[in-house]
Amino acid sequence: MTASEIVLSFCREAIGGGLLGALTGWIALRVLKGQRDPHIDLLTSLALATGTFSIANQLGMSGAIAVVVAGPCFGTSYSHSIFDEASRKDLDVAWTLIDEVLNVLLFMLIGFEILEIKPHVFAVLATLAIIPLSIVCAP
């Protein structure tokens, strides 16, 4: 693998993902223009999050970067002219709930993953080393 291939791959992953996210975010805002139904807003934002991620993965781009660029499109000053206060509040409440529920599920799965780990000296030592490292690295 040459240096130019690495640069090209990086550009495709990062810049391509960012452009794709901005494009899908802009399309979502254009679609939402001219209606005041909070349910349609929520459905469109769900479609935007999952759709952007899978399109970016299909095209070999970074889905994470695309979603992170598409998300703030809903926080721009342009979007304030599209959502009124009530639907903005509904949207925030719904996404806070999704965030919270997924976090709880993921942390519970992490707790159960310990059943899958084979006890091994190196794994135990690495786990013990994490604790002082995370204390040192914390701001």
Added chain:
Amino acid sequence: MSSGGDMDTISLLALLLTLSAGFSILNHHTLRIPVTISVLIFSLLTSLMVMILNPLLPACNLQAFLRSVLGAINLPAALLNGALSLLLFAGAMQVKVCSTMAWALSFSVSRSGCQPEEVTK
């Protein structure tokens, strides 16, 4: 006891949601710490208990059941391909672009297009 491999999606989801709801209620009545941390602690304790109880109760083989459930969920794939998109979007949607731009510009430019009360939010 049926193995987790042939459970359908809704049963897996029901099992996970029931456990997490139970753990968070338990947290509310005992520890009262943030839900994510308490759920992690309770699930760690549950897995440790399963590991200890498993040799005592060889008939129902809880550990193999939980392992097949975990294999059916496949945490790395579920995390990286499913939940990550929603989690990142939820985090990114709370960002106020205007105030972030004002914060970034404040290092070079003294004035910006944002209102001051938006910056302080």
